[in-house]
Amino acid sequence: MRNSKNHLDQKLDKQMIRKTEGDTQFYLYKDDEKAIPSKAMDVFYNEKMVINRDLSCLGVLAYNKLFNKDKLRIVDCMAASGIGALRFLKECENIDKIVINDINPSAVALIKDNLKLNELESEKIFVTQKDANQLLLELARDNPNVINIDPFGTPNLYVDAAFKAIQKKNGLVCVTATDTAVLFGIRPHVCIRKYMSKPLHVEYTKEIGARILLYFISRIANINKLGITPLLTFYSNHFIRIFALTFKSKEKITKSFSNYGYIIHCRECGFRTSQTINPIETIVLCPSCENKKSLTYAGPLWVGAIHDSTFLHHVIAENNARYYKSKKKIEKLLNFGLQENAMPVSFYNLHKLCRALKCSSVPKIEQVIQIIKEFEYEATRTHFDPLSIKTDISIENLKKIILKIT
16 A cells, blocks of 8 residues: 555646645645646646635634534535545544545546545545536535535636535535625626626725625525525735525515615715615615716615624534634634624725825724724724725714824
8 A cells, every 4th residue: 555655646746836725735736836827737736825725614614513513414516636525525524424525537646646645545425527517406406505606707607506506504604705806896798797786886895896796696596495504704915715505495585584684885975884685776876976977876785794693603612622723813814704794785985084084194993993882883894895894883973083083
């Protein structure tokens, strides 16, 4: 066994480099190691998305304790090098079956080599080379508990098949989108075509993009007679990641429609609000500056809570028990998530607000938050932007506070 493994190492080392992520070793093609992440790579790998894989392992562990204590059936639709699936196998012990798939034959070969490297070959592991939608539809009878959708670009092509396959009650759907230029309103017409929602390129565009993606996932779930509860929604390193729990109660699905709505925004004064009523019926003039031509909107999108606080607490507990390199970053992200969850949609970037007000300096975020709370309003940090705050105070009063302390 040792001789054959050494022979494999010698063979692979001519073309590949060995890397480590967490406790998992894996091979990567040498040409791909320093390449800019793109479809041109032999096998896709993005080192900056390690926090995605860290949180995916933590999320599955928390899900297994909170919502589904049985042994898990997991599908990784676009596994690339297989590092995400390998980490599931090494860090989430309660797995009954895992399907590791990629349509790229070079990726499938690499996945098999990486499984051998980690001595993870077993009857519960299935490596396939199929179109992700074909695979999911074939697995519909198996009803996997966890489906991971992590494409290069938009996930919109795969969400429908995922809901056809997933466990109907308390299934976990994990979705990544890297087409942030679309979701963030830089390419608005493409967003309308791909996600059936109008984006808005403003200071809180990252949150708008995340809420558009949530809305899209929820509506596709509805088409498949399901609803979703967002467990964790986060932005990092030019991608959005969503963990959502499925439910099938028709009554609950109908009630969840209250999470669908619009954001109204004034480009003149920065006023913003969310509502469930179609903005075409309500847009007349800005209630803050009374400008008739400056109002615009984004949506439809998700206007409800984007995290589940109980789930976040469990993910924090799992993170505390690990020694990830991104441990502190994850802790900060999750704690900000807990703070922002009950706050209104949108946030205010203090640097941009001070620039608009022509302030001579920018106050510290914690100072602004403290003063807002002294006026008996709520204010928190947000994981979407380290320079921003969420608050329920009006923009007029926020501007007065900033002008007073700068």
